Amino acid sequence: MLVSAKDMLNKAKAGHYAVGQFNINNLEWTKAVLLTAQELNSPVILGVSEGAGKYMAGYKTIVGMVNGMLEELKITVPVALHLDHGSFDGAMKCIEAGFSSVMFDGSHYPIEENIEKTTELVKICNSKGISLEAEVGSIGGEEDGVVGAGECADPEECKQVADLGVTMLAAGIGNIHGKYPENWAGLSFETLDAISRLTGDMPLVLHGGTGIPEDMIKKAIHLGVAKINVNTECQLTFAEATRKYIEAGKDLEGKGFDPRKLLAPGFEAIKATVKEKMELFGSVGQAN
Numbered sequence: 001m002l003v004s005a006k007d008m009l010n011k012a013k014a015g016h017y018a019v020g021q022f023n024i025n026n027l028e029w030t031k032a033v034l035l036t037a038q039e040l041n042s043p044v045i046l047g048v049s050e051g052a053g054k055y056m057a058g059y060k061t062i063v064g065m066v067n068g069m070l071e072e073l074k075i076t077v078p079v080a081l082h083l084d085h086g087s088f089d090g091a092m093k094c095i096e097a098g099f100s101s102v103m104f105d106g107s108h109y110p111i112e113e114n115i116e117k118t119t120e121l122v123k124i125c126n127s128k129g130i131s132l133e134a135e136v137g138s139i140g141g142e143e144d145g146v147v148g149a150g151e152c153a154d155p156e157e158c159k160q161v162a163d164l165g166v167t168m169l170a171a172g173i174g175n176i177h178g179k180y181p182e183n184w185a186g187l188s189f190e191t192l193d194a195i196s197r198l199t200g201d202m203p204l205v206l207h208g209g210t211g212i213p214e215d216m217i218k219k220a221i222h223l224g225v226a227k228i229n230v231n232t233e234c235q236l237t238f239a240e241a242t243r244k245y246i247e248a249g250k251d252l253e254g255k256g257f258d259p260r261k262l263l264a265p266g267f268e269a270i271k272a273t274v275k276e277k278m279e280l281f282g283s284v285g286q287a288n
């Protein structure tokens, strides 16, 4: 059964580790993430952007697929199905479709409007036992058409939004979706520290997990990050493994063109990436 992300993230915050959110794109992705979480006895969050939602034939299709896998693959670790960077309407649709967690990204609105819309969703999510992620200060780069300038969040605004009763808070601290540019200044730990002090027990979310050096990840967790989002890195490792298979001509040997064979190296590559991240984030063995 899908669960809200609330308990797993409060536990992670108290235990000084982070739960990974891995964005999914199709059946292979979903199966690879779920099986790895089960093998490592780790809680996990499946992230779905609005674009990926459309690609996978709608939120109801995704809920059906994920619930089916939890049962058929005998997944017993805590799993949350979470809308990533949702609009207000998108969040409402996901709640209706059976998601156990949603993000409302109101960071592009003036703070008053972000607070107003987030407050409305807090009420709805609380009444249904669904976890809610809010965002203050946009994440840089582009993800599925959601573009952010990448500013550092104002810690006072973070406190205002955290006090609304959201489950977790994403705050821009110089992080960027996709690959980091050569001249990237790194995460602003000063901002993160200030946000952490003002928001207390609130689990903080680090977006743009791809390509952040290990020492920065560890420091961010130390300063209160309890959820880390990874998307691009699984796409890169999947693409690389698939390219190698085709470049080696394996699709032309025997029945190597069978999609179950063609997609197998990419599937294994996602599993390896998810394992590496769960070990780094410290969530291995934390499912109970």
Ligand code: 13P
Pocket: 023, 047, 084, 085, 143, 176, 177, 178, 179, 206, 207, 208, 209, 210, 229, 230, 231, 232, 233
């Ligand atoms: P990356 O694609 O940089 O890993 O970011 C993922 C993310 O933050 C999803 O919201």
